[in-house]
Amino acid sequence: MDSRSTYSLSVLAPLNDGFGEPRTEVIARLKEFILSFQIDGVYIYRDQIRDNVLVRRYYCDVDIAHLISYSEELAHKLSTDPSGTIPLFETALRQCTQRIVYPQKPDVDLPQHQLMLHSSIDHISIRDLTADNVSALVRIPGIVIGASTLSSKATALAIQCRNCQHTEKLGIEGGFQGVSLPRICGRKKVPGQDEGDKCPLDPYFVVHEESQFQDQQIIKLQEAPDQVPVGELPRHILISADRYLANRVVPGSRCTVMGVYSIYQQNKNNKASAVAIRNPYLRAVGITTDVDHGTGSNTTHFTEEEIQEFEELSRSPDLYEKLARSIAPSIYGNADIKKAIACLLMGGSKKILPDGMKLRGDINVLLLGDPGTAKSQLLKFVEKVAPIAIYTSGKGSSAAGLTASVQRDVQSREFYLEGGAMVLADGGVVCIDEFDKMRDEDRVAIHEAMEQQTISIAKAGITTILNARTSVLAAANPIFGRYDDLKSPGENIDFQTTILSRFDMIFIVRDDHNQKRDETIARHVMGIHMGNGANNVSAEDQITPDIPVEKMKRYITFCKSRCAPRLSKEATEKLSSHFVTIRAQTARHERGANMKSSIPITIRQLEAIIRITESLAKLTLSPIADESHVDEAIRLFLASTMDAVTHERSAYNTSGMGAGGGNTDLMAEVGKLEEELRKRLPIGWSASLAKLKGEFCAGRGYSEAALGRCLGIMQRRESIRMRGGGGVVWRCGV
Numbered sequence: 044m045d046s047r048s049t050y051s052l053s054v055l056a057p058l059n060d061g062f063g064e065p066r067t068e069v070i071a072r073l074k075e076f077i078l079s080f081q082i083d084g085v086y087i088y089r090d091q092i093r094d095n096v097l098v099r100r101y102y103c104d105v106d107i108a109h110l111i112s113y114s115e116e117l118a119h120k121l122s123t124d125p126s127g128t129i130p131l132f133e134t135a136l137r138q139c140t141q142r143i144v145y146p147q148k149p150d151v152d153l154p155q156h157q158l159m160l161h162s163s164i165d166h167i168s169i170r171d172l173t174a175d176n177v178s179a180l181v182r183i184p185g186i187v188i189g190a191s192t193l194s195s196k197a198t199a200l201a202i203q204c205r206n207c208q209h210t211e212k213l214g215i216e217g218g219f220q221g222v223s224l225p226r227i228c229g230r231k232k233v234p235g236q237d238e239g240d241k242c243p244l245d246p247y248f249v250v251h252e253e254s255q256f257q258d259q260q261i262i263k264l265q266e267a268p269d270q271v272p273v274g275e276l277p278r279h280i281l282i283s284a285d286r287y288l289a290n291r292v293v294p295g296s297r298c299t300v301m302g303v304y305s306i307y308q309q310n311k312n313n314k315a316s317a318v319a320i321r322n323p324y325l326r327a328v329g330i331t332t333d334v335d336h337g338t339g340s341n342t343t344h345f346t347e348e349e350i351q352e353f354e355e356l357s358r359s360p361d362l363y364e365k366l367a368r369s370i371a372p373s374i375y376g377n378a379d380i381k382k383a384i385a386c387l388l389m390g391g392s393k394k395i396l397p398d399g400m401k402l403r404g405d406i407n408v409l410l411l412g413d414p415g416t417a418k419s420q421l422l423k424f425v426e427k428v429a430p431i432a433i434y435t436s437g438k439g440s441s442a443a444g445l446t447a448s449v450q451r452d453v454q455s456r457e458f459y460l461e462g463g464a465m466v467l468a469d470g471g472v473v474c475i476d477e478f479d480k481m482r483d484e485d486r487v488a489i490h491e492a493m494e495q496q497t498i499s500i501a502k503a504g505i506t507t508i509l510n511a512r513t514s515v516l517a518a519a520n521p522i523f524g525r526y527d528d529l530k531s532p533g534e535n536i537d538f539q540t541t542i543l544s545r546f547d548m549i550f551i552v553r554d555d556h557n558q559k560r561d562e563t564i565a566r567h568v569m570g571i572h573m574g575n576g577a578n579n580v581s582a583e584d585q586i587t588p589d590i591p592v593e594k595m596k597r598y599i600t601f602c603k604s605r606c607a608p609r610l611s612k613e614a615t616e617k618l619s620s621h622f623v624t625i626r627a628q629t630a631r632h633e634r635g636a637n638m639k640s641s642i643p644i645t646i647r648q649l650e651a652i653i654r655i656t657e658s659l660a661k662l663t664l665s666p667i668a669d670e671s672h673v674d675e676a677i678r679l680f681l682a683s684t685m686d687a688v689t690h691e692r693s694a695y696n697t698s699g700m701g702a703g704g705g706n707t708d709l710m711a712e713v714g715k716l717e718e719e720l721r722k723r724l725p726i727g728w729s730a731s732l733a734k735l736k737g738e739f740c741a742g743r744g745y746s747e748a749a750l751g752r753c754l755g756i757m758q759r760r761e762s763i764r765m766r767g768g769g770g771v772v773w774r775c776g777v
Contacts, residue, residue, distance in 0.1 A: 082109075101155070105132075160301050165182070178303065187292045188263050199214055203250050259289065280323065281325070283325070283326050357664040366385045384516070391661075408548045413526055431471025432473075437481035458504065465511040522536070544643045546684075614668055717757065
């Protein structure tokens, strides 16, 4: 009272926020938290606000764990009543900015600030959200499948009366909540004014120039494919992201969204909808992207113990063999295929050249072979062990389902993109089963994704490029269902050269009839079904993996995030000279067979061997790939793709077939003989084998080897059957 300042006393009750505490006190406590919270002498939020405001970004990213350590009561208030507390927090941020950045300018006009939150509390999946979560703060993981264009949402509407020009401002909450204009003019009565000047009903119109707007984006978040229960459709939820949270994510991003679970009425014009039922959505207050695609997974997720354990594991001498044995241990054999899958899971090093050209680091593998050789089982295992993986079947996948589709928004009638399987698996593996059953136009859609690792879209006026940085693991059957040894690889494989050149390794998996091998596999399968497979002596029979699946998944993530090997000088020279040798060898085969190889050896295959070399070095966390890695990469390449290329000659080089005068001559002779046999034996007729030999071999000069080969081919195609202990040939089909 003695001081010369004006003395004031509050005569009205303070504004309570429902918790019995005045709002001004809550704002004061939040300001105190922002200004005074420190870790090891560093004022985190004070420095963050200063840094952001200096580049004209008016937001602050707060960790809820810090708020809990400062005041549990404030954190509880924020999580249980976010709609009431977040505006108070943003007011406190604005006042703090005034105090930190502009202490000498009390009248500076600062824009509205945005509060962003992040936390390490437990996730809630989209299918677990219930009515109890409405108006609460929740944290939901998922994958973005669609993102709308930016729109402007009004935060304050300026309205004016048509009759008396009376103006008002209406505040609007964020999210999808709409607003209704007042039906009656709010002008105050002036004493002595005539009642006849009353304004009519619905007098207001919006003055856009004086209204305030902010950016808003609608995001469609779907459950991650590995979290969806079997037989269920993946659920999705709409997310409203505004101001600085807009344009944070693109379709295909895996992220965790923190927000207020809210409700809105979808369509007021639809009279049939119930009045009391509302649709849920999420008003985002924080979006954190789980995967940084440049380096693999985020490195902050590893504990000190894990890092130490993984570094010890990388130094073990037989890690490569151990990792290969741990891939699908219940499947017998296939050692090279498992090693190739280990390389695919690791991947090579992605390179961005000075001119902006990108070279992919992901490895693509094709498994082509007989049914019953566990190709689909390998694909299912890879889906389980890869950090990011999507499994799809070729027959059930269209071009749009694999790449991207254009959808129309129900409310705004605008087109937006929804990513397909290859976009959603960005940074991981796509497993495509039944690759040969896909339509050709659908298979062509993934050409660009496999080499350039992008997907170009030009549909419905949308022209854009999406990222599809994925490895492709495909499984296919030969053209006749089973691999026909009597035909060349080009006749067995019904794929174009364009798609085959994009695969780094092509394995031909054959189901050979070998008694010893059949007995071993039968014993292995029986051991698995009896549950005592682990007691077998052989290392190949062991079904308990050396490295458990979860540990392997974490180790792959660790390697991809920590290591990007480069080739040593010696390794480079060895690779280049070996590639020249492989090209010369292929040229000799093509000249010998007098036809082009169906599996090409191009510069892409040289890059494939480089990628395999880098993945082998990454497996042991080596920064430099040396000659030992090159030797194993070349061995793998020779055992897969080169084996398929040279298979054509080896298919014919069997004993007793030299009489035909060379492979090409023999097959030509077999073709002619088949035509004559069809004429000689109409359907339903039969003839003895000795009589046919006399007619064709002695009478017309064909070789016995050609006749035996021809009868074998027709028998496998079920055109003829052998009766009478193999002495009579009966024509039974076309």
